[in-house]
Amino acid sequence: MPDNPTPNNKPPILWAQTLMFVITLAIALIAVPWYGFTTGYHWSQWLGFVFILGANGISITAGYHRLWAHNAYKAHPVLRMFYALFGAAAFQNSILIWASGHRRHHRHVDHIDHDPYSAKKGLWFSHIGWMIRDYPAGRDDFSNARDLQRDKIVMWQHNHYMAIALAMNFIPAMLVGWACGDVWGGILLAGVLRLVVSHHTTFFINSLAHFWGRQPYTDENSARDNDILALFTYGEGYHNYHHIFQNDYRNGIRWWHFDPTKWLIKLCSWVGLAWDLKKIPDFKIQRAIVAMQFKRAEEKLKHAKSIDVSAVSEFLEHEYQQFAASLQEWKLLSQQAYSDKCQQLVESKELLQQKWAEVSLKSRFKELEYTLKMQAQRLRVLTLELQAATA
Ligand SMILES: [Zn+2]
Ligand SMILES: [Zn+2]
Numbered sequence: 001m002p003d004n005p006t007p008n009n010k011p012p013i014l015w016a017q018t019l020m021f022v023i024t025l026a027i028a029l030i031a032v033p034w035y036g037f038t039t040g041y042h043w044s045q046w047l048g049f050v051f052i053l054g055a056n057g058i059s060i061t062a063g064y065h066r067l068w069a070h071n072a073y074k075a076h077p078v079l080r081m082f083y084a085l086f087g088a089a090a091f092q093n094s095i096l097i098w099a100s101g102h103r104r105h106h107r108h109v110d111h112i113d114h115d116p117y118s119a120k121k122g123l124w125f126s127h128i129g130w131m132i133r134d135y136p137a138g139r140d141d142f143s144n145a146r147d148l149q150r151d152k153i154v155m156w157q158h159n160h161y162m163a164i165a166l167a168m169n170f171i172p173a174m175l176v177g178w179a180c181g182d183v184w185g186g187i188l189l190a191g192v193l194r195l196v197v198s199h200h201t202t203f204f205i206n207s208l209a210h211f212w213g214r215q216p217y218t219d220e221n222s223a224r225d226n227d228i229l230a231l232f233t234y235g236e237g238y239h240n241y242h243h244i245f246q247n248d249y250r251n252g253i254r255w256w257h258f259d260p261t262k263w264l265i266k267l268c269s270w271v272g273l274a275w276d277l278k279k280i281p282d283f284k285i286q287r288a289i290v291a292m293q294f295k296r297a298e299e300k301l302k303h304a305k306s307i308d309v310s311a312v313s314e315f316l317e318h319e320y321q322q323f324a325a326s327l328q329e330w331k332l333l334s335q336q337a338y339s340d341k342c343q344q345l346v347e348s349k350e351l352l353q354q355k356w357a358e359v360s361l362k363s364r365f366k367e368l369e370y371t372l373k374m375q376a377q378r379l380r381v382l383t384l385e386l387q388a389a390t391a
Contacts, residue, residue: 011134018132020091021199028196032188041185048176048190052089056198059087060098061234061261068148069099072249073265073277077153084157089168090198094158100145101138105206106246109221113137119210119222127200127207169195201232209239217244217288219295227258235259244288245280253285283330283365286372290323293379300386307389315382319375326371333368337361 035041063083066072075083084095092098101116108114112121116137117130130138148154157164169191177186213224223243230237230251235258238251252259268274294316301312340361 011136014132014134021128021132024192024196024199027188027192032193035185035188039182039185041189042180042182044180045176045182045185045189048173048179048186049194052086052172052176052190053194053198055082055086056090056194057201057234058261058264059083059085060090060092060198060202061236062264063087064092064095064098065102065236066249066261066265068095068151068154069102070246071147071278072247073269073274075268076273079268079273080151080153084153085164085168088157088161088165089172089195090202091165091169091195092199092202094161095154096142096145096148096158097140099148100140100142103144104137104141106243107144108137109223109243110210117206119207123207123211126210127203130206204229205233205236205239209233209237213237213240215240215292217241217285217292219292230258235261241285245285247278248280249277250279282369283372286369286376287327287330289376290372290379293376293383294320294323297379297383297386300383300390304386304389307386312382312386319379322371323375326368326375330365330368333361333364 059082063075063080064087067075067080067083087095093101105115105117108118110118110120112118114137116135117126118137119126121129142149170187173187173189173191173194174183175186176190177183180186209224209226209229210222211224213226213229215224217225217240221243223239225240226237228237229239235252236242238253238257238259241248241253242251249265250259250262251257252262265274265277269277297316301309301316304312340358
């Protein structure tokens with residue numbers, strides 16, 4: 001089989017996966033509503049559907065994705081076991097296969113041959129097409145996941161994946177049905193419909209989150225931020241941010257961003273189930289925003305008519321110098337903060353003096369963040385004006 005499939009010479013279909021997608025979708029579209037009309041569902045079966053769906057989704061986003069693929073925090077074995085069990089119920093392969101494929105996606109994002117679910121190959125391919133044929137980029141390669149191969153829970157789940165996935169798909173759904181006195185209703189709602197909804201909402205992250213939305217941090221790749229998608233994907237809709245700062249335990253960084261995965265991780269850290277939560281400093285986030293706005297303003301300036309181009313160029317040049325100065329000062333401050341910390345470790349200074357130095361450094365960091373925020377606002381206004389001048 002050739003390693004570079006062409007549209008006329010596609011790799012063979014993976015029948016087991018394909019049949020699973022087709023049969024479960026057909027049952028969800030035909031048998032689930034038919035059973036609802038003829039027999040009806042109990043409200044507690046719907047409750048079971050919502051609970052198991054949530055447990056699946058969050059195990060993929062907080063476990064498979066942010067914990068194992070990105071090491072964005074550390075988690076207690078109890079939490080890791082929960083993710084391993086309910087993540088298997090989502091039928092998206094073992095943690096090891098999923099996380100190593102996802103690391104390849106970040107490393108080679110948008111590359112036609114190396115990104116397993118490259119958005120450059122279209123919406124269908126990045127949503128589900130990549131899983132139903134034996135594409136070379138989708139094959140197992142754990143060379144980027146040696147750390148995961150040392151995780152006992154990951155390897156236990158990987159070695160017994162099919163048994164765990166089947167058990168976690170049938171047992172909770174049957175229990176829901178049995179508790180309501182209607183096992184078939186439980187299997188249809190909390191089993192099949194839940195699996196289909198769980199599949200496609202997660203797949204949206206690879207497909208729609210690379211096509212639909214804004215790019216405030218970078219346009220070097222196709223990833224987008226999208227508030228609507230965040231609602232269906234447990235907060236993973238802030239995908240433009242995620243692709244530039246993949247190790248942050250958050251995807252939605254503002255308090256108003258809908259990111260239940262972030263909230264769960266934070267909650268777990270308060271009760272000792274999670275620790276070492278990684279967070280990108282605000283300054284670096286602002287730096288990305290400002291750099292992106294410079295890029296946008298310069299692009300708009302090229303096409304702007306009815307505007308004093310030299311005055312705008314001069315304004316941009318002045319802003320750029322201020323930006324470069326802020327970056328330089330931030331670098332020096334970071335070095336100073338680091339050396340102060342090292343010194344404090346070797347010699348015990350006066351407590352008051354230490355505190356004063358810390359507060360003064362912190363306030364200078366805050367001032368710098370504020371400078372960048374203001375600069376971002378000025379550039380936003382300028383880009384809007386240039387946009388108007390282009391029209
Ligand atoms: Zn992505
Ligand atoms: Zn990721």
